[in-house]
Amino acid sequence: MKNDLVKTELSDWVVCYTKDLFAWALEKTSDRQLAEDLVQETFLAAAQSNSSFRGDSHPKTWLTGILKNKIAAHYRETLRKNITIPLAPDQLSTFFSDSGNWMKNAAPQPWQGEPEHLTDIPAFNQVLHDCIEHLPTTMNACIRLKFLDEKKGEQVCQELGLTATNYWQLIHRAKIHLRNCLEKNWFLAP
Amino acid sequence: MMLSCHSATELIEKKQRGELTSGEKMKLYFHTMLCSACSRYAKQSRFLEQIFKNKTEAATGAEVDDQAKALEKKILLRLDPEQE
Numbered sequence: 656m657k658n659d660l661v662k663t664e665l666s667d668w669v670v671c672y673t674k675d676l677f678a679w680a681l682e683k684t685s686d687r688q689l690a691e692d693l694v695q696e697t698f699l700a701a702a703q704s705n706s707s708f709r710g711d712s713h714p715k716t717w718l719t720g721i722l723k724n725k726i727a728a729h730y731r732e733t734l735r736k737n738i739t740i741p742l743a744p745d746q747l748s749t750f751f752s753d754s755g756n757w758m759k760n761a762a763p764q765p766w767q768g769e770p771e772h773l774t775d776i777p778a779f780n781q782v783l784h785d786c787i788e789h790l791p792t793t794m795n796a797c798i799r800l801k802f803l804d805e806k807k808g809e810q811v812c813q814e815l816g817l818t819a820t821n822y823w824q825l826i827h828r829a830k831i832h833l834r835n836c837l838e839k840n841w842f843l844a845p
Numbered sequence: 846m847m848l849s850c851h852s853a854t855e856l857i858e859k860k861q862r863g864e865l866t867s868g869e870k871m872k873l874y875f876h877t878m879l880c881s882a883c884s885r886y887a888k889q890s891r892f893l894e895q896i897f898k899n900k901t902e903a904a905t906g907a908e909v910d911d912q913a914k915a916l917e918k919k920i921l922l923r924l925d926p927e928q929e
Binding site: 665666669670673674677678681687691694695698699702747751754755756757762763764765766770771773774783798801802823824826827830831833834838 | 849850851852854855858859862882883885886889890892893895896897909910912913914916917919920921923924925
């Protein structure tokens with residue numbers, strides 16, 4: 656009897672929250688298939704661990720928490736599979752000279768416009784999306800983890816056997832690449 | 846003694862995590878005072894963090910709605926296969 660009740664409740668949640676969860680996952684991953692799979696897994700996990708939902712949070716919050724963990728786990732796994740330790744030699748040679756100074760065509764230029772409202776512009780979001788997708792796999796996963804607000808680099812490092820220095824190095828590289836891509840394709844685009 | 850731009854950008858990232866030592870703060874301060882490219886980098890890097898935090902690009906539209914509807918059915922079926 657109790658099981659049936661739980662089942663009904665969960666079905667209601669599927670009807671109520673699938674769309675929002677899917678949209679949220681899509682925003683964090685920009686990958687329809689992945690977003691779909693992870694939302695499915697979220698509900699399956701919820702079905703198995705319904706007893707852990709104590710009703711002291713909103714069901715949507717609880718489900719979003721599960722989904723967030725699943726997305727983070729996905730990108731950590733991507734990192735784990737693709738990373739080599741020690742890190743591959745610095746891939747920043749297109750940005751910095753041997754002496755470590757900016758190469759002429761890579762030095763940051765002034766950006767025009769109000770950055771605060773840029774993400775309201777669909778065309779900018781498209782460029783941002785393309786730039787992120789063009790990042791090498793490991794950097795892409797790092798940025799995706801940042802979207803999830805995974806500030807705790809330590810946890811990512813522990814799981815991957817990375818030192819904190821390695822992890823921050825990866826983020827540094829990813830941001831150098833991303834900054835440059837946005838500059839060339841948005842701010843200074845012809 | 847003088848920082849390279851490469852090291853300066855590393856320190857700029859570290860600064861955002863609030864982990865700079867006072868010596869590093871000083872080095873970075875003098876570097877960015879003299880280097881316009883790195884001081885731009887600092888500003889733009891903060892902007893990127895802002896994007897990471899606030900990215901709320903609304904994934905909406907008929908296409909998303911349709912896919913979400915189909916997904917909903919798929920999930921209901923998986924949760925309760927007898928329903929079919």
